[in-house]
Amino acid sequence: MTLAHPAYGQLRQVTPTAAVLLADNPGKMTLDGTNTWILRAPGSDEVVVVDPGPKDKKHLDAVAASGTVVLVLVTHRHGDHTDGLKRFHKKTGAPIRAFSDEFVHGSTALVDGEVIDAAGLKITVLATPGHTADSLSFELDDAILTGDTILGRGTTVLDPKDGTLADYLASLDRLEAAGAGKIALPGHGAEVADTAEVARMYRKHRFERLEQIKAALWVLGQDAKPMKVVKHVYADVDKKLWPAARMSVKAQLTYLRES
Numbered sequence: 001m002t003l004a005h006p007a008y009g010q011l012r013q014v015t016p017t018a019a020v021l022l023a024d025n026p027g028k029m030t031l032d033g034t035n036t037w038i039l040r041a042p043g044s045d046e047v048v049v050v051d052p053g054p055k056d057k058k059h060l061d062a063v064a065a066s067g068t069v070v071l072v073l074v075t076h077r078h079g080d081h082t083d084g085l086k087r088f089h090k091k092t093g094a095p096i097r098a099f100s101d102e103f104v105h106g107s108t109a110l111v112d113g114e115v116i117d118a119a120g121l122k123i124t125v126l127a128t129p130g131h132t133a134d135s136l137s138f139e140l141d142d143a144i145l146t147g148d149t150i151l152g153r154g155t156t157v158l159d160p161k162d163g164t165l166a167d168y169l170a171s172l173d174r175l176e177a178a179g180a181g182k183i184a185l186p187g188h189g190a191e192v193a194d195t196a197e198v199a200r201m202y203r204k205h206r207f208e209r210l211e212q213i214k215a216a217l218w219v220l221g222q223d224a225k226p227m228k229v230v231k232h233v234y235a236d237v238d239k240k241l242w243p244a245a246r247m248s249v250k251a252q253l254t255y256l257r258e259s
């Protein structure tokens with residue numbers, strides 16, 4: 001029987017070359033938990049692991065047991081994807097590669113456009129900033145690992161520390177261009193049939209929100225503070241969601257005021 005998402009503790013084969021192990025760390029920002037992706041050419045014992053996930057011994061042991069780990073790739077810096085890295089590196093000895101040096105162990109940082117040859121696969125590195133400045137996607141022949149740039153459901157939160165809407169929209173363009181007919185394998189949630197289509201959907205959603213905010217600024221004044229805009233645009237939404245909405249509105253105001 002084929003497994004469906006979420007299948008905690010079970011290796012779930014999603015494409016001929018990609019399987020997922022879902023970490024048991026569900027939460028507001030992680031949906032059902034972090035997806036750890038395990039990539040290998042059919043018949044290969046060697047595997048590439050994308051995002052070992054949180055520091056959870058049981059999860060990391062299960063990931064390590066999935067094959068001979070020859071390489072670890074990191075989609076971005078957030079702890080739900082990287083907290084287990086050191087422990088995993090110690091256990092497997094596999095080199096770890098990421099966009100920023102701070103996560104690299106026994107190798108070099110990843111570069112946009114780089115093509116990696118490992119576990120019988122060709123993996124192309126795509127820089128897709130916006131969720132964070134260091135966000136990467138990884139392109140395979142039939143799928144794209146999208147990290148938190150595109151999720152299995154809901155929308156991506158832009159990290160106020162270094163995520164920007166301008167970067168994010170450019171990354172959606174890039175994923176649309178690369179992703180026609182390729183399955184999206186996200187950092188959280190279930191896979192999505194077509195990366196290009198979901199990139200278009202995400203962009204449409206962002207532009208609708210931008211239009212709402214522009215309309216609010218006409219009423220409230222062009223220099224209205226983020227929370228004032230939230231109260232106006234999200235008037236019908238539960239107040240508990242306003243702090244999260246404020247982050248998103250802030251990113252959009254920056255975008256509108258800088259473009």
Ligand SMILES: [Zn+2]
Binds near residue numbers: 030081148188
């Ligand atoms: Zn995440």
